[in-house]
Amino acid sequence: MQTLFTNIKELLQVREASVAFVAGADMNILPTIKNAFLLVDAGRIAAFGPMESCPSLAGKEVVDARGKMLLPSWCDSHTHLVYAGNREEEFKDRINGLSYEEIARKGGGILNSAKTLQATSAESLYQQSKVRLEEVMRLGTGALEIKSGYGLSPEAELKMLRVIKRLKEETSIPIKATFLAAHALPEAYKSNKAGFLHKMLDEVLPVLKAEDLASAIDVFCETGYFTPEDTAEVLQAAQAYGLVPKIHVNQFNAIGGVAVGVQYNARSVDHLEILTDADVAVLQGSKTMPVALPGCSFFLGIPYTPARKIIAAGLPLALASDYNPGSAPSGNMNFIVSTACIQMKMTPEEAINAATINGAYAMGLEEEVGSITIGKKAHLILTRALSSYTVLPYAFGSSNIEAVYINGKPL
Numbered sequence: 001m002q003t004l005f006t007n008i009k010e011l012l013q014v015r016e017a018s019v020a021f022v023a024g025a026d027m028n029i030l031p032t033i034k035n036a037f038l039l040v041d042a043g044r045i046a047a048f049g050p051m052e053s054c055p056s057l058a059g060k061e062v063v064d065a066r067g068k069m070l071l072p073s074w075c076d077s078h079t080h081l082v083y084a085g086n087r088e089e090e091f092k093d094r095i096n097g098l099s100y101e102e103i104a105r106k107g108g109g110i111l112n113s114a115k116t117l118q119a120t121s122a123e124s125l126y127q128q129s130k131v132r133l134e135e136v137m138r139l140g141t142g143a144l145e146i147k148s149g150y151g152l153s154p155e156a157e158l159k160m161l162r163v164i165k166r167l168k169e170e171t172s173i174p175i176k177a178t179f180l181a182a183h184a185l186p187e188a189y190k191s192n193k194a195g196f197l198h199k200m201l202d203e204v205l206p207v208l209k210a211e212d213l214a215s216a217i218d219v220f221c222e223t224g225y226f227t228p229e230d231t232a233e234v235l236q237a238a239q240a241y242g243l244v245p246k247i248h249v250n251q252f253n254a255i256g257g258v259a260v261g262v263q264y265n266a267r268s269v270d271h272l273e274i275l276t277d278a279d280v281a282v283l284q285g286s287k288t289m290p291v292a293l294p295g296c297s298f299f300l301g302i303p304y305t306p307a308r309k310i311i312a313a314g315l316p317l318a319l320a321s322d323y324n325p326g327s328a329p330s331g332n333m334n335f336i337v338s339t340a341c342i343q344m345k346m347t348p349e350e351a352i353n354a355a356t357i358n359g360a361y362a363m364g365l366e367e368e369v370g371s372i373t374i375g376k377k378a379h380l381i382l383t384r385a386l387s388s389y390t391v392l393p394y395a396f397g398s399s400n401i402e403a404v405y406i407n408g409k410p411l
Contacts, residue, residue, distance in 0.1 A: 003040040003408045004060040005070055005382075011036035011048060012071035012389055013356050015371040021289065021361040022353050024314035030349035030389075038070060040378040040408030048372055067385035068402065069392075071352070073142025073173075074333035074381070075359030075370050078270050078291055078320035080180075081136070081146045082129040082163050083113055084120035087325045100300055100327060101224065101252070109326055110184040114152040117160070126163045133167055136323070136331035138411060140401055142173050142379030143360060143369045144331075145320075147218055149180025154203035157181075161213040172406045173379060176363045178216040178246060179208055181234050182226045197230060201237045209241050215364070216244040216267065221257035228256040235264040244364065250274045252302070262286045268318065268362040272305045273297060280313045289362040290315060292354070293322035294339040300327050307344040318358035319351065338396035348390045378408035 011033045022029070037054040039047040047055065090108050094100075103109050117125065136144065146164045151157035161177060168175040181200050189196035208214050217238040221231040235245045245264045249257035251271040258279040261269040270291040272279070283290060292305035310317050319340050323331035333355055340351040360370025369377050382403045383392070392400055404411045 002046070002060045003063065003378075004055070004057060005038040005063045005065050006054060006057070007051060007064055007066040008036040008038065008070045009065070009067050009386070010034050010069050010389060011038060011372060012069060013352065013371045014048065015357070015373045018367060018371065018373045018376070019357070020366050021316045021358045023316035024311060027311055027317065027350040027353050028347055030352055036070075038372065043378055043407030045372060045374055045376050045378050047374065063382070065382060069383040069386055069389050071381050071383075071389070072356050072369060072371055073379040073404065074140045074355050075363065075365065076136070076141050076144040076321050076323070076331065076333055077268065077318055077359045077362035078293060078322050079144050079146050079331060080149060080322070080324035081132050081144070081331060082125065082148070082160050082167070083150050083325050084117040084125055084128060085113075085325070086329065087112055090326060094300070104184070110150065111152070111186065113150040113325055114156065114184070114186065117150045118153065118156045122159050122163060125159065126166055129163060129167060132323070132331060133171060136333070137173060137406070138404060139332050139334060140381045140404055141331065141333055142377070142404070142406060143175075143363065143365050144173070145176040145178055145216075145363050147178040147180040148214075149183035149218070149220075152184060152186045154200060157200065157204055158207055158213070161208065162211070165211070165213055174365055174368060174377075176216065176365070177214040178218050179204065179214040179243065180218040180220070181238075182219040182230060184220065184225060193230065197233060201234065205237065205241050214243065216246050218246045218248065220248040221255070221260065222248065222251055223253045223255055228260045231257055231260050232264070235260070235266075246270065250279065254279060258282055262288050267364060270320070271296070272310075273303045275306050275309060280309065280315070283315055284313060289318050289358060291318045291320050291362055292340065292344065293320055293328065294344060295328040295330055295336055296322045297343070298339055299329070304344045307340065307346050307350070311350065316358050316361075317350075317354050318362045319354040320359060320362070334392070334401070335396065338393040341393040342396065348393050351393055352389070378405060380405040380408075
């Protein structure tokens with residue numbers, strides 16, 4: 001049966017023709033229709049427009065959205081949602097003054113998560129991750145990327161990737177899997193980085209391709225982790241397997257990783273808390289999406305990605321949660337949108353664009369989700385009665401979602 005949303009106070013992110021992403025000044029434009037309808041057929045958007053053009057209600061499941069907003073679901077292009085346990089003890093360490101880098105040097109951080117994950121069964125890992133996935137869906141996320149990277153061994157990385165594949169097969173939203181090949185060096189390889197990279201690439205990539213476990217590859221390009229040269233080596237090796245490049249870069253230092261990402265046509269470069277003029281220049285004219293992760297900045301107390309600098313340079317920007325146990329233990333994209341407005345000085349229009357259409361592009365899903373466009377999946381957020389869509393980021397601690405619809409059906 002078709003579903004018909006009627007009397008929508010304002011229908012947000014309306015794109016008559018599909019666009020890949022929005023950039024620069026266009027990010028401050030959020031096309032809407034007031035007093036609108038939207039028709040869903042077979043799980044996809046079939047029609048929309050002003051109420052005076054609304055089709056007959058007969059034979060349809062009708063949702064009266066009077067006083068409410070309807071918008072595409074959030075597109076979270078950077079998560080580490082599949083992990084084991086948590087790192088609450090490190091939370092107390094940070095309160096007591098230790099930095100992220102200091103915690104990592106004493107065996108915490110990524111190494112801590114890897115040790116726990118290696119000792120966790122695939123079934124337990126799946127069950128823990130499924131709970132997190134269901135939570136973020138209820139919070140409005142309708143598409144997301146999930147990275148591996150907490151395995152730090154071929155066996156554990158493949159365990160993660162197989163869990164991601166199972167989540168993808170057993171849920172109704174698009175999930176993109178990314179092999180985070182170089183996240184940190186395990187203790188056994190502290191003095192043999194080249195050996196670790198070769199082991200990961202040689203043993204994981206063939207299996208990954210044979211089992212169709214991932215569509216992208218990632219590297220943590222950062223001082224004390226992996227260099228731009230290491231990053232280039234990984235991305236070069238992945239080309240033979242058709243993996244889309246994505247990189248963590250410029251979280252704490254600018255060391256030339258952005259240029260490597262653009263050189264290898266990375267779909268996105270993520271973090272960018274530290275951003276030089278040279279980084280901006282190399283991004284201009286590329287098809288690489290800058291991705292900000294304000295939840296990480298909030299939790300670690302580090303600088304926020306300079307959104308105003310990026311947008312003023314005519315570049316696009318996406319927002320993502322970075323959901324992970326150590327530096328961003330939340331996948332709530334509503335909070336991410338609010339934080340982007342409050343701390344990064346993005347307008348509500350810019351933040352909503354960044355968390356929908358630009359987030360979809362950062363995952364290669366721009367033809368499927370991210371805007372109200374005929375033919376796209378009907379993954380939708382219906383708000384409570386609101387005075388305007390600005391309330392979404394403004395009321396940062398409130399739950400303003402009345403219902404989430406996946407393929408036009410309520411969760």
